[in-house]
Amino acid sequence: MIKLNPKLSQKLSYTILFLATVLAVVPVVVIIFIIIKNGASAITWEFLTSMPKDGMRGGGILPAILGTLSIVTCAIAITLPIGVCAAIYLSEYAKNNLLTRIVKLAIVNLAGVPSVVYGLFGLAIFVMFLKLGVSIIAGALTLSIMELPVIITTSRSALNSVPYSFREASLSLGVSRWQTVRYIVLPNAIPGILTGAILSISRISGETATILFTAAAFSVPHLPHSVLDQVMTLPYHLYIISTQIPNMPENVIFGTALVLLLMVLTMSFVAIVTRIYFRKRRKW
Amino acid sequence: MVDKIKVKDLSCYYNKKCVLESLSINIAQNEILSIIGPANSGKTTFLRTLNRMNDLDVTYSRTGKVYLVGDNIFDMNMENLRKRIGMLFAMPIPLPVSIYENIIYAPKRLGLISKKSEQDAIVEQALKDASLWNEVKDRLSSSAMKLSGGQQQRLCIARILAINPEVILFDEPCSGLDPISTAKVEESMIELKQRYTIVLVTNNVKQASRVSSRTAFFLMGKLVEIDKTDRLFVSPKEKRTEDYITGRFG
Numbered sequence: 001m002i003k004l005n006p007k008l009s010q011k012l013s014y015t016i017l018f019l020a021t022v023l024a025v026v027p028v029v030v031i032i033f034i035i036i037k038n039g040a041s042a043i044t045w046e047f048l049t050s051m052p053k054d055g056m057r058g059g060g061i062l063p064a065i066l067g068t069l070s071i072v073t074c075a076i077a078i079t080l081p082i083g084v085c086a087a088i089y090l091s092e093y094a095k096n097n098l099l100t101r102i103v104k105l106a107i108v109n110l111a112g113v114p115s116v117v118y119g120l121f122g123l124a125i126f127v128m129f130l131k132l133g134v135s136i137i138a139g140a141l142t143l144s145i146m147e148l149p150v151i152i153t154t155s156r157s158a159l160n161s162v163p164y165s166f167r168e169a170s171l172s173l174g175v176s177r178w179q180t181v182r183y184i185v186l187p188n189a190i191p192g193i194l195t196g197a198i199l200s201i202s203r204i205s206g207e208t209a210t211i212l213f214t215a216a217a218f219s220v221p222h223l224p225h226s227v228l229d230q231v232m233t234l235p236y237h238l239y240i241i242s243t244q245i246p247n248m249p250e251n252v253i254f255g256t257a258l259v260l261l262l263m264v265l266t267m268s269f270v271a272i273v274t275r276i277y278f279r280k281r282r283k284w
Numbered sequence: 285m286v287d288k289i290k291v292k293d294l295s296c297y298y299n300k301k302c303v304l305e306s307l308s309i310n311i312a313q314n315e316i317l318s319i320i321g322p323a324n325s326g327k328t329t330f331l332r333t334l335n336r337m338n339d340l341d342v343t344y345s346r347t348g349k350v351y352l353v354g355d356n357i358f359d360m361n362m363e364n365l366r367k368r369i370g371m372l373f374a375m376p377i378p379l380p381v382s383i384y385e386n387i388i389y390a391p392k393r394l395g396l397i398s399k400k401s402e403q404d405a406i407v408e409q410a411l412k413d414a415s416l417w418n419e420v421k422d423r424l425s426s427s428a429m430k431l432s433g434g435q436q437q438r439l440c441i442a443r444i445l446a447i448n449p450e451v452i453l454f455d456e457p458c459s460g461l462d463p464i465s466t467a468k469v470e471e472s473m474i475e476l477k478q479r480y481t482i483v484l485v486t487n488n489v490k491q492a493s494r495v496s497s498r499t500a501f502f503l504m505g506k507l508v509e510i511d512k513t514d515r516l517f518v519s520p521k522e523k524r525t526e527d528y529i530t531g532r533f534g
């Protein structure tokens with residue numbers, strides 16, 4: 001080994017670390033730049049609020065926006081309460097025995113299962129076995145099962161970040177376990193739970209594979225009016241117009257991508273603001 | 285003297301390792317009993333057994349009986365027991381809410397308040413009894429986390445007083461406090477003796493002699509000696525007690 005002098009090695013490692021950071025940031029910036037540059041011209045009020053026309057080459061993407069919003073809303077409405085309850089049970093009540101440890105381990109690992117597998121599962125269970133058909137509700141249920149491990153994991157770390165001494169103080173005053181959870185632990189864990197939930201929303205908004213199996217349609221000529229309807233969704237719509245339709249105007253493709261991107265980024269932004277807001281308010 | 289608490293042949297274990305061995309001790313109504321002893325002698329374990337905070341610890345187990353005026357505490361409902369036997373920890377733990385909310389929290393949750401109008405009176409009385417009222421009466425709605433350590437500790441006392449227990453356990457309540465704060469906490473303790481039975485674990489031999497009527501000396505999980513405080517400090521029966529008091533070990 002060549003022995004570098006400390007000053008030089010300091011400089012070298014600084015440069016390497018800096019370059020790595022640049023390397024990580026540059027592609028994201030370039031992608032966002034390209035999408036905005038090519039897509040911004042498509043974004044008009046009409047684009048956001050009307051039905052597609054001319055074999056999707058014109059008009060707007062309203063059904064896809066509404067489709068994505070309704071699936072995501074249903075999914076989070078199902079997964080959040082269940083996930084938070086499960087997290088409370090695991091963190092606050094479950095005895096630390098072998099079974100609990102296996103369940104916890106399983107939950108952590110379930111978060112790593114590829115989404116296409118969940119899609120296939122949703123197709124078999126919700127679409128076919130429960131006869132929900134390809135529909136908003138089938139997609140939402142599939143997405144909630146997929147997101148459940150993530151919600152449980154983030155909620156548990158939010159619960160665990162509330163100091164144990166607060167629980168002890170409350171219990172030592174004769175307050176019951178449930179009331180301690182309800183009035184001391186939960187209020188202090190809500191910011192973390194919310195942040196996790198919002199990030200989950202932004203993650204499933206862009207989810208394509210599961211939706212493909214369970215909820216999405218190539219084209220639906222009307223807006224969704226029941227949870228049993230098939231819907232168009234932004235990610236799937238984007239896939240279709242960029243691969244299946246010849247002579248697609250480029251700015252419509254990038255415009256659609258931009259809408260999806262904005263939706264996801266807005267959600268992440270809200271998550272960040274929530275976190276900052278609550279961290280400032282936190283009193284310990 | 286009426287016995288408030290009777291401990292019969294109590295042994296406590298963590299992971300089957302005995303840390304408190306066949307302890308029998310009676311605690312009289314309205315007395316302040318001090319418990320002194322070197323580190324790891326089982327003092328905290330004893331207190332946390334009395335209001336069953338240790339039942340939350342899965343590695344903990346025990347044998348023996350403890351009676352609170354006739355009822356075996358291990359047969360009692362845990363919430364009821366803790367309402368009757370309050371505990372103050374070594375480190376003050378204010379809840380992350382306002383001073384007012386800290387005091388009213390437990391009475392509210394335990395259903396001790398029927399009318400909203402009673403709240404103010406409870407808060408004021410509890411803070412006065414804990415000698416804290418004058419210092420905080422103008423900022424009841426500010427965060428309890430912003431109080432000084434000594435004020436936080438007295439807030440925790442007030443919080444216990446608000447549920448009106450019969451017994452209060454103090455676990456080294458002044459270990460993190462300066463002499464003036466310590467004096468204030470001691471002052472409120474002596475005040476409280478009129479109405480409550482108090483068990484005070486302390487590392488401070490002088491504190492024990494200032495506030496308590498009787499003192500027990502614990503060593504390595506055993507009760508070595510218990511006697512009137514002045515007698516124990518002036519003429520202990522056991523050599524080990526004398527060694528500890530005169531600072532020869534521990």
Ligand SMILES: Nc1ncnc2c1ncn2[C@@H]1O[C@H](COP(=O)(O)OP(=O)(O)OP(=O)(O)O)[C@@H](O)[C@H]1O
Pocket residue numbers: 298299303321322323324325326327328329330341343
């Ligand atoms: N939660 C626990 N798990 C395992 N062992 C414990 C636990 N708490 C206490 N012990 C052990 O039990 C023994 C008695 O501890 P305890 O805290 O009751 O002593 P103490 O007299 O309060 O000491 P100190 O003066 O340092 O507070 C010690 O050996 C300690 O290591």
Ligand SMILES: [Mg+2]
Pocket residue numbers: 327328329455
């Ligand atoms: Mg201790």
